Amino acid sequence: QLALSQRRLAARQRPAPTCPPVPGGLADAFDAQLPFTLTDGQREVGEVLTRDLAQQHPMNRLVQGDVGAGKTIVALRAMLRVVDVGRQAALLAPTEVLAAQHVRTLRELLGPLARAGELGFSDDTAELATRVTLLTGSLGAKARKQALLDTVSGAAGIVVGTHALIQDRVEFAELGLLVVDEQHRFGVEQRDALRGRDGERTPHLLVMTATPIPRTGAMTVYGDLEVSALRELPQGRSPIATTVVPVGEKPAWLDRAWGRLREEVAEGHQAFVVCPRIGDDAPSAGEDVAEDPDEPERRPPLAVLDIAPMLASGPLEGLRLGVLHGRLHTDEKEAVMRAFTAGELDVLVATTVIEVGVDVPNATAMVILDADRFGLSQLHQLRGRVGRGSAPGVCLLVTEAPAGTTARERLDAVASTTDGFELARHDLELRREGDVLGASQAGRRSGLRLLSLLRDEQTISDAREEAWRLVADDPALSRHPGLAGMVAEIVDDERAEYLEKA
Structure with missing residues (x-):
């Protein structure tokens, strides 16, 4: 502090x-x-x-x-x-x-x-x-x-x-x-x-x-x-219902998910289908979820380039499908987004390129395949692409993760609330705080000694206020050599530079 x-x-x-x-x-x-x-x-x-x-x-x-x-x-x-x-x-x-x-x-x-x-x-x-x-x-x-x-x-x-x-x-x-x-x-x-x-x-x-x-x-x-x-949403924002679709336990639920998507399109709305990979390449979701060492080795994540033709000739046959991913040229991406925004496409099959900022009020449904391959924050962001108009939104999290696993807990947390601040607490509980003074993101070991960001919020807040009072009065801590020495010991040159730029 x-x-x-x-x-x-x-x-x-x-x-x-x-x-x-x-x-x-x-x-x-x-x-x-x-x-x-x-x-x-x-x-x-x-x-x-x-x-x-x-x-x-x-x-x-x-x-x-x-x-x-x-x-x-x-x-x-x-x-x-x-x-x-x-x-x-x-x-x-x-x-x-x-x-x-x-x-x-x-x-x-x-x-x-x-x-x-x-x-x-x-x-x-x-x-x-x-x-x-x-x-x-x-x-x-x-x-x-x-x-x-x-x-x-x-x-x-x-x-x-x-x-x-x-x-x-x-x-x-x-x-x-x-x-x-x-x-x-x-x-x-x-x-x-x-x-x-x-x-x-x-x-x-x-x-x-x-x-x-x-x-x-x-x-x-x-x-x-x-x-x-x-913390408050503007008037007119519609609620989003989120459901976990556990296809490993209930395979028939996937057919129902595609049926639900077709129902939304039949009512004049549009939908997203999200995959963790583009295809013929490494995962493109920016996966920030570590593989659970207790789980067996899994198949490769589903890919946009494989799923789109499968849907076009199968459960979504007859609907107008578009594809959007990071390897498309910018002009192509723009053309696809314009077509979707204009209502010329019914369903957009995409990677997380749609994760932030995409605003199509008529889009009301989203199916996220291999949802356990995404981080909690990504799922929350993706879900926010639907329900942006007057009609309520629906988000279906399709997963093979068995009940009781950490991956399933994460999905259940997303389904339980649409409050991002509450989800942030879930995320910290599941992933720990990471290294606050450096660039490392998540991991089992926290850089915080003895304190927990969740349990000790008030202590941390008090420390922040006291630290600011001391520094405002004595910027170099010259009158507090013991504290100055502790700061020098904790914050090395690399971390000091990180803080300076962050």
Whole structure:
């Protein structure tokens, strides 16, 4: 806690671009045109972000919201505060599919406010409007040149991209805010590369996550990020019913699962089928579940390229099927997602490329094959892709894992609640906290000595407050040589660098 408090203090001492509210500006115009009411949580977090952005030291905040809690709106309102004072905001997404989805969503939410500079555009809000630009590695030469020009000139108030944004030749007119979507999918060095630009000033940092991964849960309590949480779902979100389909014990249930999916399509809805592998390759789920040493060796995970034709000629014959996975070219991925979003496909057979950010309100059903091959956080994220409209969602977790195994316990936990914060506790119980001060994720041994993140939350919280009080008064701990020695002993150079960048 002392080491993290020292990092937090050092971050606060860096200069940052101040972005105070601008009455009657773009952010206010956006709020005025919203067709729905913000939740209390969205308003509260928004007020916190507004205060953070107005200060002279960099904001370093994690917004943890459950799947569907409305984090995108919160981030957009913060980005508009930055644009209002003539600076830019960058939104980093983990995949090109998600980056393109974000651009569509932001433009739809902003409406005329995102149409700055368009020919023939005339509106009462034209003088306030900005531009949302997509910048990814696979853009064509002409589109990329225009995106780079919009970015360096400042014409684009909001720039959305992936790792391409971090390349050295991408220059911003003045970057005021960096928003990182799904923190754990970017390496700390990648985030640091963009955050450390813009001469002397450090852009504000907003990290958004809906994923209850162990390190995020632990860093939430231990970390040098300030933390805000969105716990309530916006009005209109529909419930999701989750059921475990134990095909090892009840093979007939799989036929019923396909029948259930066909019923949803017959009612005019759409569905996902998720597999852990693409096919002819290593597992592509980013499997974060260690194999249980007590279980016998298992067959290879099911693959999209095998399952899609089997479904097309079998239980889903006659339905319009599409395939989506990471090996498709970006243009192909985009075309498939557009077709699915437009309702031209009934069922999308995919890998976890759909795990975060994909928003198709008409999709109401999901069948996850070999569900025990995915981590709990992945299952929760995947499930969040359905039930995003007015119709309720259904998620079926198909598994051969026998009752009583750890794998089955994990699936039962997912089926028992849709509360991501509760699932985070289940995840920590099943997987332990991981190494809080380093890069290792999960394992049987915890880096925490004597304390448990679950049992000793209050003790850890008290330690955090006491550590901050000590460091605020004595940053180098020069008046506390014993504590300084303990910090030096615990946090070696490698871990100190990890904390600095994380």
